[in-house]
Amino acid sequence: MLAPPAADVAHSTLTTLAFDGARIDGGLYTDITDWARTAPGWLDDTIKYWSAYGIVIFAVLMLLAWWSARRQPTWTMTRVLATPVVVVVAYVVNDLLKSVVKEVRPCQQLPHSFNLEACAGPGDWAFPSNHTVVAFSAAVALLLVHRRIGWVALLAAVAMGASRVYVGAHYPHDVLVGAVVGAVVAAALVPLVGRLATPVVERAREGRLKPFLVDV
Numbered sequence: 001m002l003a004p005p006a007a008d009v010a011h012s013t014l015t016t017l018a019f020d021g022a023r024i025d026g027g028l029y030t031d032i033t034d035w036a037r038t039a040p041g042w043l044d045d046t047i048k049y050w051s052a053y054g055i056v057i058f059a060v061l062m063l064l065a066w067w068s069a070r071r072q073p074t075w076t077m078t079r080v081l082a083t084p085v086v087v088v089v090a091y092v093v094n095d096l097l098k099s100v101v102k103e104v105r106p107c108q109q110l111p112h113s114f115n116l117e118a119c120a121g122p123g124d125w126a127f128p129s130n131h132t133v134v135a136f137s138a139a140v141a142l143l144l145v146h147r148r149i150g151w152v153a154l155l156a157a158v159a160m161g162a163s164r165v166y167v168g169a170h171y172p173h174d175v176l177v178g179a180v181v182g183a184v185v186a187a188a189l190v191p192l193v194g195r196l197a198t199p200v201v202e203r204a205r206e207g208r209l210k211p212f213l214v215d216v
Contacts, residue, residue, distance in 0.1 A: 022109045025172045029106050030113055033168050037114040048116045051163035054156065055131060058087075058138040061153045065146045070212075075194055076145055078201040082193035083141040090137035090185040094128055094178065103127035106171050115168030128178035129170045135160040136182030141190045157182075 022029075036044055062083055069077040103126045107119035120126075135157035143150025161175040170178075204210075 020103075020109070022106065022171070026106070026110060029165060029171045030110065032165050032172070033114045036116055036166050036168070044116055047163050047166050050159065051117065051131070051167045051169070054160055054163070055134060057156050058135060058142075058153060061142055061149050061156075062138065065142055065149050068146055068149070074202045074205060075198050077205070078198045079141070079145040079190050079194040081201065082190055082197065083138065083145070085193065086141050086186050086189045087134055087137045089189060090133050090182050091130060093185055094130055094133040094181050097128060097181065098125040098130075101125065101127045103171075103174070105169070107168055113168060117167040117169050120169070126170055127174045128181055129161065129164050129174045130178070131164050132157070132161040132170075132175045132178030133182040133185075136179045137186040138182075140183045140186035144186070144190050 036047075062080070065080045065083070066077075069080040104122075105120050105124065105126045107113060107115050108122070135153075139150060139153035139157040142153045157179070161179055164170045164175055165172050
């Protein structure tokens with residue numbers, strides 16, 4: 001009797017050890033990636049590039065919020081400056097959660113599904129989605145300091161999360177939980193950091209950093 005291929009053994013081991021995300025919404029994931037299979041090439045390319053590089057838009061929105069905060073009270077500037085820190089914390093929290101859950105990527109569990117993005121290797125866990133956590137933590141943080149910029153960021157975050165399923169990188173529940181993780185971390189930390197760091201920013205606005213923190 002022939003032994004199974006090494007790749008099949010590795011896949012079986014991963015599936016046994018890891019959280020089985022396919023049982024939650026593997027059917028919905030397959031439906032969405034099948035839409036990508038039959039969609040026009042230009043649409044697939046657009047979503048693929050957005051999914052890979054759209055995260056940059058949140059950095060741009062943070063810069064816009066900083067520029068606007070130069071004309072705002074100190075507590076607003078403090079929250080804006082806290083936003084990238086909060087995003088990093090959300091990413092770290094999410095990475096720890098990934099290492100605990102160890103959910104195998106859908107492209108590994110469902111090898112015949114259609115994927116626009118190259119399948120990540122073993123050990124690159126799926127749950128929750130890092131892209132989505134970063135997007136929603138940035139969006140919620142910005143929403144707490146600048147409503148218009150925040151709503152733009154929130155729409156971009158929804159588009160980012162949806163794109164991660166469309167390209168085949170994540171199950172829908174990876175994205176939904178990622179959105180919750182990012183939003184909760186941002187909602188909890190932005191006001192806290194704002195209160196703690198406001199005296200520091202107040203002093204900085206009167207010192208050498210004044211041109212960067214105040215519209216003079």
